[in-house]
Amino acid sequence: MTFHLLTIFPEFFRGPLEFGVVGKAIEAGKVTVRLHDLRAWTADRHKTVDDRPFGGGEGMLLKPQPLFDAVETIFPERTPSRLVALMSAQGKLFDQAAARRYSALDELLLICGRYEGVDERVAEHLADEEISIGDYVLSGGELAASVVVDTVARLLPGVLGNEASSVRESFTGGLLDCPQWTRPADFRGWKVPDVLLNGNHAGIEKWRRRAAREKTGRNRPDLLAKTGESSLE
Numbered sequence: 001m002t003f004h005l006l007t008i009f010p011e012f013f014r015g016p017l018e019f020g021v022v023g024k025a026i027e028a029g030k031v032t033v034r035l036h037d038l039r040a041w042t043a044d045r046h047k048t049v050d051d052r053p054f055g056g057g058e059g060m061l062l063k064p065q066p067l068f069d070a071v072e073t074i075f076p077e078r079t080p081s082r083l084v085a086l087m088s089a090q091g092k093l094f095d096q097a098a099a100r101r102y103s104a105l106d107e108l109l110l111i112c113g114r115y116e117g118v119d120e121r122v123a124e125h126l127a128d129e130e131i132s133i134g135d136y137v138l139s140g141g142e143l144a145a146s147v148v149v150d151t152v153a154r155l156l157p158g159v160l161g162n163e164a165s166s167v168r169e170s171f172t173g174g175l176l177d178c179p180q181w182t183r184p185a186d187f188r189g190w191k192v193p194d195v196l197l198n199g200n201h202a203g204i205e206k207w208r209r210r211a212a213r214e215k216t217g218r219n220r221p222d223l224l225a226k227t228g229e230s231s232l233e
């Protein structure tokens with residue numbers, strides 16, 4: 001799968017996409033990341049990408065022309081397997097289900113906003129989707145885009161060492177993952193639950209399902225409410 005990142009700070013992505021399974025997948029060519037410098041689509045001497053908002057107000061907005069020109073050059077044709085998403089605090093919430101949906105695409109182009117945001121015509125007429133990574137305001141779309149690339153890339157075939165790792169984890173099936181422990185079985189007097197030490201796989205599985213529900217109820221009652229289950233089984 002190919003990710004296109006449209007940004008005024010292409011250098012930004014060196015860190016976030018360099019490490020771990022995603023870094024390795026990029027290095028191995030399983031995932032391709034293309035960085036596009038928005039300023040390459042400006043025509044003036046100062047490479048201006050922003051302008052003042054109509055109606056007044058603080059700060060500057062990314063203006064439409066360089067963004068439209070860039071996206072129309074990167075994707076000369078729009079197909080259902082090429083998606084353009086605008087990173088935006090005003091977007092729909094990006095979640096694991098959206099990540100799974102994106103992981104079936106051939107190409108995903110993420111537009112990174114800056115300053116006070118982006119001319120609304122980009123959300124209305126250029127992007128297929130406007131997405132937010134959470135209910136808080138970042139100073140730019142690059143961090144948010146890194147989150148999306150990371151989340152989607154680890155779902156692609158061959159990116160995680162063990163295919164099963166992405167099957168049972170948080171938000172798959174509506175619950176959080178179950179709590180887990182590693183050695184030692186007793187650390188400073190805090191003991192690992194006995195059931196995990198006795199090798200009874202059916203018992204362990206049952207315990208894990210219950211523990212996942214219990215933890216979801218404690219930390220994310222909103223998720224549990226959606227599954228229609230009670231935390232007490």
Ligand code: SAH
Pocket residue numbers: 086087088089090111112113114115116117118131132133134135136137138139140141142144
């Ligand atoms: N004035 C805007 C915020 C602009 S922040 C507002 O109040 O809605 C500048 C850029 O950061 C945005 O254009 C967007 O690309 C990015 N950004 C900020 N918060 C984000 C979030 N929660 N999710 C995704 N992108 C975000």
